[in-house]
Amino acid sequence: MPPQRATLLQVAQRAGVSRSTASFVLTGRHLDMRISEDARQRVLRAAQELDYRPNLMARSLRTKVTRTVALISDTLASDPYAGKALHGSLAAAVARGHLLFIGESRGDPIIEEKLISDFLDRQVDAFVYASMFTRQVRVPPLLRDRPVVLLNCLTRSASPTHHCLVPDEYGAGVTAARTLLDAGHRHGIHLVGKVSEHVHAARERLAGIGSTGARLAAPIECEWWPDSAYEAVSRALRGGLEPRALICLNDRIALGAYQALLAAGRPIPDEVSVISFDDSDLAAWLRPQLTSIALPHYDLGWQAVETLLGPPSEPAVHRLPMPVRLRASIGKPRFE
Amino acid sequence: MPPQRATLLQVAQRAGVSRSTASFVLTGRHLDMRISEDARQRVLRAAQELDYRPNLMARSLRTKVTRTVALISDTLASDPYAGKALHGSLAAAVARGHLLFIGESRGDPIIEEKLISDFLDRQVDAFVYASMFTRQVRVPPLLRDRPVVLLNCLTRSASPTHHCLVPDEYGAGVTAARTLLDAGHRHGIHLVGKVSEHVHAARERLAGIGSTGARLAAPIECEWWPDSAYEAVSRALRGGLEPRALICLNDRIALGAYQALLAAGRPIPDEVSVISFDDSDLAAWLRPQLTSIALPHYDLGWQAVETLLGPPSEPAVHRLPMPVRLRASIGKPRFE
Numbered sequence A, B: 001m002p003p004q005r006a007t008l009l010q011v012a013q014r015a016g017v018s019r020s021t022a023s024f025v026l027t028g029r030h031l032d033m034r035i036s037e038d039a040r041q042r043v044l045r046a047a048q049e050l051d052y053r054p055n056l057m058a059r060s061l062r063t064k065v066t067r068t069v070a071l072i073s074d075t076l077a078s079d080p081y082a083g084k085a086l087h088g089s090l091a092a093a094v095a096r097g098h099l100l101f102i103g104e105s106r107g108d109p110i111i112e113e114k115l116i117s118d119f120l121d122r123q124v125d126a127f128v129y130a131s132m133f134t135r136q137v138r139v140p141p142l143l144r145d146r147p148v149v150l151l152n153c154l155t156r157s158a159s160p161t162h163h164c165l166v167p168d169e170y171g172a173g174v175t176a177a178r179t180l181l182d183a184g185h186r187h188g189i190h191l192v193g194k195v196s197e198h199v200h201a202a203r204e205r206l207a208g209i210g211s212t213g214a215r216l217a218a219p220i221e222c223e224w225w226p227d228s229a230y231e232a233v234s235r236a237l238r239g240g241l242e243p244r245a246l247i248c249l250n251d252r253i254a255l256g257a258y259q260a261l262l263a264a265g266r267p268i269p270d271e272v273s274v275i276s277f278d279d280s281d282l283a284a285w286l287r288p289q290l291t292s293i294a295l296p297h298y299d300l301g302w303q304a305v306e307t308l309l310g311p312p313s314e315p316a317v318h319r320l321p322m323p324v325r326l327r328a329s330i331g332k333p334r335f336e
Helices: A008-015 A019-026 A037-049 A056-063 A080-095 A109-121 A169-182 A200-211 A226-238 A251-263 A281-285 A297-309 B008-015 B019-026 B037-049 B056-063 B080-095 B109-121 B169-182 B200-211 B226-238 B251-263 B281-285 B297-309
Strands: A068-073 A099-104 A126-137 A148-155 A163-167 A189-192 A245-248 A273-278 A291-294 A317-320 B068-073 B099-104 B126-137 B148-155 B163-167 B189-192 B245-248 B273-278 B291-294 B317-320
Touching: A008 A019, A008 A037, A019 A037, A068 A080, A068 A109, A068 A297, A080 A099, A080 A126, A080 A148, A080 A297, A080 B080, A080 B099, A099 A109, A099 B080, A126 A200, A126 A297, A148 A297, A163 A169, A163 A297, A169 A200, A169 A245, A169 A273, A169 A291, A189 A226, A189 A251, A226 A251, A245 A251, A251 A273, A251 A281, A251 B281, A273 A281, A281 B251, A297 A317, B008 B019, B008 B037, B019 B037, B068 B080, B068 B109, B068 B297, B080 B099, B080 B126, B080 B148, B080 B297, B099 B109, B126 B200, B126 B297, B148 B297, B163 B169, B163 B297, B169 B200, B169 B245, B169 B273, B169 B291, B189 B226, B189 B251, B226 B251, B245 B251, B251 B273, B251 B281, B273 B281, B297 B317
Parallel strands: A068 A099, A068 A126, A126 A148, A148 A163, A163 A317, A189 A245, A245 A273, A273 A291, B068 B099, B068 B126, B126 B148, B148 B163, B163 B317, B189 B245, B245 B273, B273 B291
Antiparallel strands: A099 B099
């Protein structure tokens, strides 16, 4: 059994004052209410001796503020990135004196509605609505007219109805192309990984690359996983492809590309340069270490909660920069 | 502004019944209170039309139950595993109709005390006290006499004061050794990774390996990271070592060992077999795929919350099995 909580009345009785005097002292209104310093000291001592803990839930019934934030995500499991966004959200919430609930809808609108309903029953003040992969969403009806910020997702409407925090994928595409152009690459640059119209990140990155004037050779299509990338790059090399640089759409693809290049005896970066997106832990573990453009998941989480709990402002889409982490996988083109 | 919440009185008025009749219907006491089916139907319809939401916080002031669990961890950030334990905890909490708060102490007792105090102010019912790495802990004074289960940590006392959920590291050591023995390995088995008395997992695994009678050759000492493992294994190979099998203390070490063996032209598993602990995503991405003994993080999280919210029982240490994931990195010894 949890220890019984001391009541305000018990504190007042021990201090020899009225209940309202004790309340004024413990809520910092002793100056307004002209309470003697002696009485104040007695109340504080009694509160300490009884381990008095103001009942925040009773107080929140009056003030309607619980200082809690709920983060609702489609998934929290499958990717270490989710953990980083969560961590950023948690740090920002705590910095603003709030506690963080988490919930996972698994993309099921019925689970989502139940979850939001449960949070509303506990009078959660504000919500972060998050998606694992950047995509367009419809804000659930139960959350309309409440404080909500979207993390890694966008609304469908032309002008944003909520603050949206997303990675600047277009800018990341520009950075990838410029990094190769700056190293002297002009020819034999291949994109590795399937680009689908439905995948926001891929579409935006490709547009960003295109904007630099960089010319891409035939793409090497594969799923965004190491084994698929290994098969696709190996097949291309066996078919006589002589790539000078690979732009891999994530670090897992880059791992598969590394394995294929190594197996075919094409050293990185002497014969083939590789650049990637994510900057996951893996990037620094590969040999040679992989140059990768970082997804700012911690910052997305932090900024989402900061925007939610900070001063109100007009809804806007915030595109967070994706910085390049230069490592050892890019060299000068060998045959130019 | 959030929409104004419909009150019980409004529901009662709309249904044309008294406030207490409405309350009896909505709390399922209509049979005890002999309320007519007609009145019941009117109350339910009115509640639906007004989107009535019972104020769980007001109710919890009476019942002293908020149906919330807080997971307090030293860190939630640095490792994808934390995410899996969190995910298991969340799923179990939701399955039992609870919501989950999370908090991170960063190992600082002052932050931890503030955090627990904040959770207590919100009348959290029960606590999971978690550690990123398996270790002995002291349960914080504020949590004494409250429902607490330890996740991935143990108490210092001889007989457990709380339920503790930890991976069966000793059993994992037995499994690692047996897997190699079953493949025919007797000689040239090296442990890769530094074993310290302070690292519970390493100590237990080594004891488990020892219990099988497997004889280990000289250990290859390194930090538990790919680059350190790469350097150490490369140095050993240059020094003339002819290992037949490596037991790597985690998958990151195995990645470094793979890189060193590949660079030295020692094919896996034809010349050298490799087994590891963790079964992280990486294990299935390596070529050949890595046989690894899984850390049951999701199960630890799930079981911790199940134990916390399930029927009360005597405190005990629960060691969760670490199953081996057999893949392609173990072969028969070549030279025997």
